[in-house]
Amino acid sequence: MKILVINGPNLNMLGKRPKEHYGSMTLDEINSLMLKEAKEDQQLTFYQSNYEGDIVTKIQEALTSYDAIIINPAAYTHTSVAIHDALEMFLGPIVEVHLSHVDDREDFRKVNFIRSVATMTFSGKKEESYIDALKYLEEKLGNK
Ligand code: DQA
Numbered sequence: 001m002k003i004l005v006i007n008g009p010n011l012n013m014l015g016k017r018p019k020e021h022y023g024s025m026t027l028d029e030i031n032s033l034m035l036k037e038a039k040e041d042q043q044l045t046f047y048q049s050n051y052e053g054d055i056v057t058k059i060q061e062a063l064t065s066y067d068a069i070i071i072n073p074a075a076y077t078h079t080s081v082a083i084h085d086a087l088e089m090f091l092g093p094i095v096e097v098h099l100s101h102v103d104d105r106e107d108f109r110k111v112n113f114i115r116s117v118a119t120m121t122f123s124g125k126k127e128e129s130y131i132d133a134l135k136y137l138e139e140k141l142g143n144k
Contacts, residue, residue: 008074
């Protein structure tokens with residue numbers, strides 16, 4: 001099972017962002033944790049960008065080459081029709097992940113362009129949200 005893990009803007013700064021929302025791990029530490037927790041058949045590729053268009057291009061390239069996408073679109077969750085439209089073309093499961101309780105924060109974070117194309121969402125458990133996404137995909141896709 002080939003899984004593309006996409007992280008959006010400012011997630012490269014984890015460790016320096018407010019810990020009450022995002023925890024204290026860096027993105028590299030979260031990626032290492034995911035590699036440790038992934039099942040043998042789960043092959044992970046990590047991609048982080050601060051640029052909307054680069055994320056769109058990465059999703060377009062992934063359309064035929066990955067079985068599933070785990071994405072934390074970060075601030076683009078609340079603004080990006082372009083990422084929504086790119087994800088809409090992906091045929092496999094799309095798992096939306098957030099470190100924080102994104103639905104219970106400021107009103108501007110309640111606008112969500114990604115939810116309608118996501119197969120499942122995990123949020124509010126800091127780095128554990130990513131591990132929940134892996135477990136979900138293992139149950140859903142098994143040994144694909
Ligand atoms: C986030 C929540 C977003 O609202 C925010 O802009 C982020 C991170 C999260 O993981 O909780 O950068 O996606």
